[in-house]
Amino acid sequence: MSSRSLAEGRRLGVALLGSTGSIGRQAVEVLEQHADRFRVVALATGRNRSELEAQAARLHPAAAALADEAEELELPPGTVRERGSDALEILATRDDVDIVVIARGTPGFSGADLANLVNEAALLAARRGKRHVAMAEFELAKDKVLMGLERRSLVMSEREKKTTAYHEAGHALVTHYTVGSDPLHKVTIVPRGRSLGLTMSLPERDSYGFTKKELEGKVDVMLGGRMAEELVFGKDQTTTGAADDIRRATELARKMVTEFGFSDKLGPLYYQDGEEAGALAPLIAQLRDISPDTARIIDEEVRKIIAESKARVQQILFEHLPNLHTIAKALLANETLTGADVRALLSGAAMVPFEQSLKKSVSTHVGQV
Secondary structure, three states: OOOOHHHHHHHHHHHHHOOOOHHHHHHHHHHHHHOOOOOOOOOOOOHHHHHHHHHHHHHHHHHHHHHOOOOOOOOOOOOHHHOOOHHHHHOEEEOOOHEEEEHOOOOOHHHHHHHHHHHHHHHHHHHHHOOOEEEHHHHHHHHHHHHHHHHOOOOOOHHHHHHHHHHHHHHHHHHOOOOOOEEEEEEEEEEEEOOOOOEEOOOOOOOOOHHHHHHHHHHHHHHHHHHHHHHHHHHHHHHHHHHHHHHHHHHHHHHHHHOOOOOOOOOOOOOOOOOOOHHHHHHHHOOOOOOOHHHHHHHHHHHHHHHHHHHHHHHHHOOOHHHHHHHHHHHHHHHEEEEEHHHHHOOOOOOHHHHHHHHHHHHHHHHOO
């Protein structure tokens, strides 16, 4: 390939990278004109073949046929041994390492993801001067990979700590008492990444579909933090900490209405209103066939889902208010609680030691089907 062709190829590569708008379509047209000079490999990701076809069609009508040539790459199933446990076997680990717990905490992880997890655990063990990698190191490594680095240097006021504790306690309590939710694994008020606190549920297996009730439960858990703040501190004293929870709850509620057919008024129909189209939103807004009346009904149905979820969450928090205070106080005292810790607190039992609680954190779950 000549230097001129190479330069042009680089320019086209930059134009194609991450672009599904007019620039991307123009680049495809140029590539068609110079098909004899370039060998093009198109990379696209999607949850299913229809998504790939839609992405290709946005680039160029002729490109939609490329989706037929797509190779589907599936992540391995939901146990560590089936997903490449070689990464675990190369390390001298202690007997307390439970690979089932690791598997449940890393659904959808590829072999490379697991190798990164093991590497982080090994580095942590080395920093501690240990000759073996224990379950505690794997837990902390998983937290770092999934939730980001701890920000111990962040100075929070006592008011902020208390608000965060009740916020996360609300998430934990709603998770615990919501039938069908993933078992609670850990709740912490140690800042990580951009979050002041985190509540983590640990799925027992990879899931490929959800019922309406399960999605409603997910919305409930997302709103648990804000509702707990309102209950304890009043509406005027709620914080911006629930912004991401509210965004994700609204997005899920909208998908339930416009994509999953869970609206009685609209029925099993698909509506694309440009809310999640990103840079393509202006184009989709011009082409969409949603009438103003339909758009209004969509908004009403989304509000209805959120309102019903809010009522369910308020009922849980009112009925279990003493437990909310118990979890929040334990968080203020210990900063991090495992799922086993929370279940022990709610049953009136003593909290188990950290190492033991790691193994029990995915066992029983009150209200779990």
